[in-house]
Amino acid sequence: MPTTVRVECTINDETREFLCEPRQSLLECLRDVLGLTGTKEGCNDGNCGSCTVMMDGRIVPSCLVLGVESQGSEITTIEGVARGSELHPLQTAFLESAALQCGICTPGFIVAAKALLDRNPRPDEHEIRLWLANNLCRCTGYDKIIRAVQQAAATLQEAK
Amino acid sequence: MHAFEYANPTTLKDALALLGNRWGDADVLAGGTDILSLMKDEVYVSKRLVNIKNIKELGGISMSRGALRIGAGATLEQLIENAEIRKSFPSLAAAARGVASPQIRNIGTVGGDLCQRPRCWYYRGGNGLLAKGANGRPLVPNGENKYHAIFGHEGGAYFVSPSSLGPALVALDAKIKLASASGTREVEAAKFFVAPASDTARETALLPNEIVTEILVPAGMRNATYEVREKQALDWPLATASVALQMKGNSVASAKVVLGHVAPTPWLAAAAGQALSGKSLSDSTIAEAADAAVQGAKPLSQNKYKVQLARVAVKRALTEIARGRA
Ligand SMILES: Cc1cc2nc3c(=O)[nH]c(=O)nc-3n(C[C@@H](O)[C@@H](O)[C@H](O)COP(=O)(O)OP(=O)(O)OC[C@H]3O[C@@H](n4cnc5c(N)ncnc54)[C@H](O)[C@@H]3O)c2cc1C
Ligand code: FES
Ligand code: FES
Numbered sequence: 001m002p003t004t005v006r007v008e009c010t011i012n013d014e015t016r017e018f019l020c021e022p023r024q025s026l027l028e029c030l031r032d033v034l035g036l037t038g039t040k041e042g043c044n045d046g047n048c049g050s051c052t053v054m055m056d057g058r059i060v061p062s063c064l065v066l067g068v069e070s071q072g073s074e075i076t077t078i079e080g081v082a083r084g085s086e087l088h089p090l091q092t093a094f095l096e097s098a099a100l101q102c103g104i105c106t107p108g109f110i111v112a113a114k115a116l117l118d119r120n121p122r123p124d125e126h127e128i129r130l131w132l133a134n135n136l137c138r139c140t141g142y143d144k145i146i147r148a149v150q151q152a153a154a155t156l157q158e159a160k
Numbered sequence: 161m162h163a164f165e166y167a168n169p170t171t172l173k174d175a176l177a178l179l180g181n182r183w184g185d186a187d188v189l190a191g192g193t194d195i196l197s198l199m200k201d202e203v204y205v206s207k208r209l210v211n212i213k214n215i216k217e218l219g220g221i222s223m224s225r226g227a228l229r230i231g232a233g234a235t236l237e238q239l240i241e242n243a244e245i246r247k248s249f250p251s252l253a254a255a256a257r258g259v260a261s262p263q264i265r266n267i268g269t270v271g272g273d274l275c276q277r278p279r280c281w282y283y284r285g286g287n288g289l290l291a292k293g294a295n296g297r298p299l300v301p302n303g304e305n306k307y308h309a310i311f312g313h314e315g316g317a318y319f320v321s322p323s324s325l326g327p328a329l330v331a332l333d334a335k336i337k338l339a340s341a342s343g344t345r346e347v348e349a350a351k352f353f354v355a356p357a358s359d360t361a362r363e364t365a366l367l368p369n370e371i372v373t374e375i376l377v378p379a380g381m382r383n384a385t386y387e388v389r390e391k392q393a394l395d396w397p398l399a400t401a402s403v404a405l406q407m408k409g410n411s412v413a414s415a416k417v418v419l420g421h422v423a424p425t426p427w428l429a430a431a432a433g434q435a436l437s438g439k440s441l442s443d444s445t446i447a448e449a450a451d452a453a454v455q456g457a458k459p460l461s462q463n464k465y466k467v468q469l470a471r472v473a474v475k476r477a478l479t480e481i482a483r484g485r486a
Binding site for chain 2 (some may be wrong): 071
């Protein structure tokens, strides 16, 4: 029997406790152990960004972090981006700009784009494209996604 | 991925005690951006991973006594964010900035960048480090070798050293500090990287019971890195050049020109350094150095284009210094 480890961390502002094997990635723990299936698996090796989550204030590929490594950390997943039923401006912009088709890449894009707008509220197009270089989309094409991020940035600026 | 034991020491001493004398009995886990993908693909198997991220003494970046000290556990993003590095070591900042993406740089460490395994697709496909076929013949020379070495492959290692920081550290005469349970040692960056002669050898001087603890980089040299790549981000460089110049007034007292992603180690282009020695930087001396840098290249069937890319990388890295941009 493989040994399991008890892990305690904060996910979307809630204290969570779970058991996992050392070999399980944070991505697997989120989806299969904790039922937080918003975070998606694409490549499982750091290339596609669909598994992007915030960990201690930085975006990370959750497929390359072990579940056991999240002990004591603060994690935000796509489930923590909306405030109750009120969508984040990025989520609204993705819907309005039709910046998604199958949607597998979308949670990763939104979590990564939110981290960008939190530190740089007025990124230019080049900065957005560079920041999101590790987020791949095989259906929508990138233009609509970039426009959605620009639109969300504008909405957030107006709200200030 | 096979099951493994996970250890999470908080001191270097405890971490060293958890390592063994054979690779695979125990291995260091830093950011995990390389070793975890190798283990998921079962190209590499380890019985125990020793997480070193919670060891405070391995972190931090500071200047002391004329040298930059980079803790092996510092992340690539911390390297880029460091004002001293951006100002005095633009070569390192540029190399780090070129790595992948914010996601990878947020967890990928400096020590891991130096010790990561080759990206050669034959190796990653399970054909061993030297990529030999069933009959023992090397697969690369007549295979898909577009991204392989154009220098230094005589010993049978055709992959290119993947480390983006390697060439910059070699050019800057950095020293790499290693610790084991029985003591510490210091290795020049140029000697840290080695072309393995067998499938079981490694690409660095690191031993299975050692941890890279810090990197020391002397200050005072003008330096720059230029990378040529297909895309602006999330892409491995095709060829890079890192240069470090000791200036005397307007002329170059001594120069190190190191090519990256063209050989199984960072590749010191000694002739290019000599070509610059005693001269001032001008379009013509720069062009001569760039030509000298690629002399003796031995491209494979699909990668002759890399010779020109390496030449251009040298030219542009030196031009950045000449124009005062680095
Ligand atoms: C999509 C993608 C793109 C990438 N692009 C680039 C690129 O352009 N350039 C580049 O250089 N890299 C690139 N990388 C590789 C990336 O893995 C490294 O840059 C990263 O710095 C590795 O650090 P880590 O801490 O994650 O290493 P880990 O995966 O934790 O470790 C890598 C290896 O080093 C050993 N190790 C780690 N730290 C130490 C230490 N202190 N002492 C002894 N051994 C140690 C481990 O045992 C392991 O064998 C890319 C990776 C991905 C996934
Ligand atoms: S699933 Fe993690 S980067 Fe693709
Ligand atoms: S919408 Fe399908 S991958 Fe982006």
